Amino acid sequence: MRIAHTGFALGVVLAALGRVAAQDDQQIPVSFTTAQADQGQAAYRQNCQDCHGTTLDNGEFGGPPLKGGYFIGHWGAANVAALYGYLSTAMPPDRPGQLSPQTYANLTAFILSNNGYPAGEKELPLDPDAQQKMTLKK
Numbered sequence: 001m002r003i004a005h006t007g008f009a010l011g012v013v014l015a016a017l018g019r020v021a022a023q024d025d026q027q028i029p030v031s032f033t034t035a036q037a038d039q040g041q042a043a044y045r046q047n048c049q050d051c052h053g054t055t056l057d058n059g060e061f062g063g064p065p066l067k068g069g070y071f072i073g074h075w076g077a078a079n080v081a082a083l084y085g086y087l088s089t090a091m092p093p094d095r096p097g098q099l100s101p102q103t104y105a106n107l108t109a110f111i112l113s114n115n116g117y118p119a120g121e122k123e124l125p126l127d128p129d130a131q132q133k134m135t136l137k138k
Contacts, residue, residue, distance in 0.1 A: 037109040056111070087108060105125075105126055
């Protein structure tokens with residue numbers, strides 16, 4: 001069952017990545033608020049910290065780093081929809097997709113804030129079309 005779910009998650013990510021090139025002229029910067037990232041940090045501690053660690057790259061159970069070169073190498077050419085889509089369909093591994101859409105958005109904001117994306121005035125939207133337009137390219 002987990003293999004099928006992972007395949008589905010990969011399909012979501014690949015579909016979102018495939019649309020990046022076609023929408024380059026429509027790309028806008030990432031948008032999330034400091035409050036949203038702070039809420040994401042609380043959700044991270046509860047749901048992600050065991051695998052990814054207290055510093056997002058020192059997990060006890062071998063989760064991949066969620067910041068720095070590894071993160072940029074995997075997500076730096078994508079858009080927010082790809083990252084959010086992956087998180088919301090595959091994480092946490094013991095109960096994928098079980099968190100609320102807002103919690104996944106807050107987690108995404110927290111991860112982005114730890115990768116140098118600046119907080120702004122608008123929350124990271126839940127709308128997939130709006131997320132598609134938000135590039136992770138710096």
